[in-house]
Amino acid sequence: MKDIQFLEVRLLRGPSIWTYPPVLEARVDIDELEDFPSDKIPGYPERLEKMLPTLIEHRCSYGERGGFLRRLDEGTWPCHVLEHVALELMSLAGLPGGFGKTRETSKRGVYKVVISAWQEDVARTALEEARELVLAAMEGRAFDVDATVEKLVDLVDSLCLGPSTSSIIDAANDRGIPHIRLLETGNLVQLGYGAKMRRIWTAETDATSAIAEGISRDKDLAKTLLSACGVPVPEGSLVSSAEEAWKAAQDIGLPVCVKPIDGNHGRGVFIDLHAREEVEKAYSIAVKEGSGVLVERSIPGTEHRLLVIDGKLVAASRGDMVSVTGDGERTIDELIETQINSDPRRGTTEKHPLNRLRLDSATRIELSRQGLAPDSIPETGRKVLIQRNANHEFDVTDEVDPENAAIASLAARVVGLDIAGIDVVVEDISKPLVAQRGAIVEVNAGPGLLMHLKPRVGKPRPVGRAIVDHLFHAGEKGRIPVVGVSGSSGKTRVVRLLAHLLRLSGKHVGLACSDGLFLGERRVEASDSAHWASARRILMAPSVEVALIENGAAAILGEGLAYDRCQVGIVTNILPDDSLGAFDVHDLDQLYTTFRTQVDVVLAEGVSVLNAADPRLVEMSALSDGEVLYFCADADVPALGAHREKGGRCVFLRDGAITLAEGLDERELAPLAETPTPEASENDAETLLAAVAAAWALGLDDDLIRAGIATSED
Numbered sequence: 001m002k003d004i005q006f007l008e009v010r011l012l013r014g015p016s017i018w019t020y021p022p023v024l025e026a027r028v029d030i031d032e033l034e035d036f037p038s039d040k041i042p043g044y045p046e047r048l049e050k051m052l053p054t055l056i057e058h059r060c061s062y063g064e065r066g067g068f069l070r071r072l073d074e075g076t077w078p079c080h081v082l083e084h085v086a087l088e089l090m091s092l093a094g095l096p097g098g099f100g101k102t103r104e105t106s107k108r109g110v111y112k113v114v115i116s117a118w119q120e121d122v123a124r125t126a127l128e129e130a131r132e133l134v135l136a137a138m139e140g141r142a143f144d145v146d147a148t149v150e151k152l153v154d155l156v157d158s159l160c161l162g163p164s165t166s167s168i169i170d171a172a173n174d175r176g177i178p179h180i181r182l183l184e185t186g187n188l189v190q191l192g193y194g195a196k197m198r199r200i201w202t203a204e205t206d207a208t209s210a211i212a213e214g215i216s217r218d219k220d221l222a223k224t225l226l227s228a229c230g231v232p233v234p235e236g237s238l239v240s241s242a243e244e245a246w247k248a249a250q251d252i253g254l255p256v257c258v259k260p261i262d263g264n265h266g267r268g269v270f271i272d273l274h275a276r277e278e279v280e281k282a283y284s285i286a287v288k289e290g291s292g293v294l295v296e297r298s299i300p301g302t303e304h305r306l307l308v309i310d311g312k313l314v315a316a317s318r319g320d321m322v323s324v325t326g327d328g329e330r331t332i333d334e335l336i337e338t339q340i341n342s343d344p345r346r347g348t349t350e351k352h353p354l355n356r357l358r359l360d361s362a363t364r365i366e367l368s369r370q371g372l373a374p375d376s377i378p379e380t381g382r383k384v385l386i387q388r389n390a391n392h393e394f395d396v397t398d399e400v401d402p403e404n405a406a407i408a409s410l411a412a413r414v415v416g417l418d419i420a421g422i423d424v425v426v427e428d429i430s431k432p433l434v435a436q437r438g439a440i441v442e443v444n445a446g447p448g449l450l451m452h453l454k455p456r457v458g459k460p461r462p463v464g465r466a467i468v469d470h471l472f473h474a475g476e477k478g479r480i481p482v483v484g485v486s487g488s489s490g491k492t493r494v495v496r497l498l499a500h501l502l503r504l505s506g507k508h509v510g511l512a513c514s515d516g517l518f519l520g521e522r523r524v525e526a527s528d529s530a531h532w533a534s535a536r537r538i539l540m541a542p543s544v545e546v547a548l549i550e551n552g553a554a555a556i557l558g559e560g561l562a563y564d565r566c567q568v569g570i571v572t573n574i575l576p577d578d579s580l581g582a583f584d585v586h587d588l589d590q591l592y593t594t595f596r597t598q599v600d601v602v603l604a605e606g607v608s609v610l611n612a613a614d615p616r617l618v619e620m621s622a623l624s625d626g627e628v629l630y631f632c633a634d635a636d637v638p639a640l641g642a643h644r645e646k647g648g649r650c651v652f653l654r655d656g657a658i659t660l661a662e663g664l665d666e667r668e669l670a671p672l673a674e675t676p677t678p679e680a681s682e683n684d685a686e687t688l689l690a691a692v693a694a695a696w697a698l699g700l701d702d703d704l705i706r707a708g709i710a711t712s713e714d
């Protein structure tokens with residue numbers, strides 16, 4: 001049957017045999033299509049290219065533009081096409097630059113297709129849609145590519161991290177700081193691991209105080225605190241009726257601004273009000289948008305947003321008045337759609353820097369001031385003002401007068417926010433505020449970052465970087481020592497012994513192994529915890545100072561690693577294993593490819609701890625970005641000699657004693673006889689040596705290691 005069937009689709013949530021970021025791995029059966037490479041199906045390559053012309057950008061094995069299309073013409077298999085089509089659909093949906101691989105399995109017509117999985121549901125949907133598209137192209141059926149892309153765009157918008165949060169994650173990545181998304185949907189993210197973690201919720205951090213956030217939400221309270229510290233704010237008062245609003249307006253002096261005390265996005269805010277009727281109308285709307293109404297002096301000038309992070313001005317954006325120009329034919333309503341809302345930067349999701357413009361009551365008042373209504377048809381060329389605020393377009397960071405920057409920092413400090421979006425109204429931000437009777441009208445917690453990341457005019461500002469630098473000192477990576485242990489046998493004993501040594505050194509240890517999940521001395525989970533979810537729990541526990549994670553072949557092949565990089569990666573040995581058929585892993589070479597993942601993730605400043613008795617592990621040592629530290633029961637294994645020649649470190653048995661060597665120097669640590677397993681088998685001796693090697697790699701001193709192995713119960 002000419003079909004493409006998914007036998008299994010699994011999410012590898014971290015570093016795997018394929019790559020470092022998460023991927024989907026699909027086992028796909030193409031059955032009869034094995035005999036129908038693309039050049040054997042008339043018209044199929046042309047139809048596919050017509051459906052997805054952007055496939056031309058795929059370089060594929062030729063490493064050049066058009067490379068994939070060349071493979072298609074020359075003849076390639078449906079799974080390879082599936083890989084490229086799925087990646088292209090994700091790229092069209094806003095997730096470009098994906099990773100993909102297609103590999104045969106031991107069964108004819110069955111392949112492994114691997115694609116990037118920035119978000120699981122998005123990737124699964126892209127794969128399923130790609131299958132439909134490829135089959136349609138083969139059979140000459142129609143396929144609605146646009147509908148599919150739109151479906152994926154909606155998924156990306158609702159499930160992927162927003163652009164503001166992504167900019168912080170990208171900056172963290174650049175600094176080698178790992179992250180863990182804490183909510184399936186939503187922007188709550190952990191940066192770093194364990195005791196070194198910090199948390200962000202887009203532009204709020206674990207340093208953003210709830211009190212400060214509460215103050216910022218109450219404009220009247222915030223203004224009281226600000227003016228007490230000499231920060232210029234519009235004089236005004238709270239009112240509780242339309243009459244009171246007009247009375248207040250007269251006391252303050254016209255024009256005034258009427259707004260809710262706790263609104264947002266400019267909803268219910270009316271500025272430059274000159275007449276009783278306008279003030280009372282504005283009151284009647286503002287009262288519905290919040291839990292109180294403010295009447296204050298309407299500040300002349302343009303709105304600006306100053307972003308203050310950790311007391312420093314990081315970016316500034318100026319808003320712009322929005323207007324339409326009459327053409328003598330269309331109503332204002334229609335002109336707003338064609339001249340304003342047609343701007344691709346306007347939309348309803350996080351990725352849109354500007355909101356769609358609604359014909360709300362503020363706009364109606366604005367129009368009525370010009371003697372117009374939404375259904376009016378302004379004559380050709382007539383400019384009609386639609387909105388005065390909430391349209392941040394221009395980056396003016398370099399133009400901000402230092403005095404204004406200082407006032408903004410003071411305002412953030414007064415409210416108590418580590419990250420604050422300061423709304424300033426002033427004619428010219430490059431001149432001192434006070435002289436122009438400008439003022440701060442609002443201090444925002446968790447401010448939007450997009451206007452600074454993607455201004456319409458001017459330089460994008462690295463605000464994500466500024467937030468990361470605020471959370472982590474220079475050089476800090478938010479990393480606790482993570483130790484990953486892999487290999488065919490002995491893993492659990494190695495991690496339990498190592499945990500004992502580290503606890504002895506006073507560290508709060510998190511341990512995920514097949515004997516359970518341990519936080520400190522406490523076993524919080526008795527069942528087998530040598531898998532992704534338990535390891536993640538360790539990394540998400542703020543008390544954990546060192547994370548020890550057992551991850552065997554099945555964990556690597558079935559889930560991927562739970563951490564992006566580790567300080568120490570141990571591979572105990574590579575032994576024949578016939579329990580991995582489900583992953584189509586049958587031989588030692590495939591096991592080598594599996595276990596090398598543990599070495600691939602060792603940090604440059606880390607250590608790979610490898611068994612020198614296994615030639616494959618000696619070969620694998622070449623993959624280590626970090627130092628290699630060998631362990632071996634037999635002191636005379638050739639690889640040890642060669643390694644020591646180069647000044648390398650090793651741990652081995654000499655005359656029945658555990659011996660540490662660095663280059664040609666060596667010292668006895670302890671006689672095996674003094675350890676709890678004097679009659680230890682070769683295997684047991686190896687696991688003991690591996691644990692000693694890892695402890696040494698983590699910087700534990702001889703005395704502590706000696707004391708630890710003498711008292712260990714493992």
Ligand SMILES: Nc1ncnc2c1ncn2[C@@H]1O[C@H](COP(=O)(O)OP(=O)(O)O)[C@@H](O)[C@H]1O
Pocket residue numbers: 219234257259262263264265266267269271272296297298299300302303304388389390423425441442
């Ligand atoms: N007193 C005022 N004078 C002039 N413009 C104002 C005044 N108060 C608010 N605005 C304008 O309205 C916008 C929205 O008001 P703001 O107080 O920031 O409420 P929101 O919480 O809805 O953002 C401001 O960015 C500014 O442009």
Ligand SMILES: [Mg+2]
Pocket residue numbers: 265266423442444
């Ligand atoms: Mg505001």
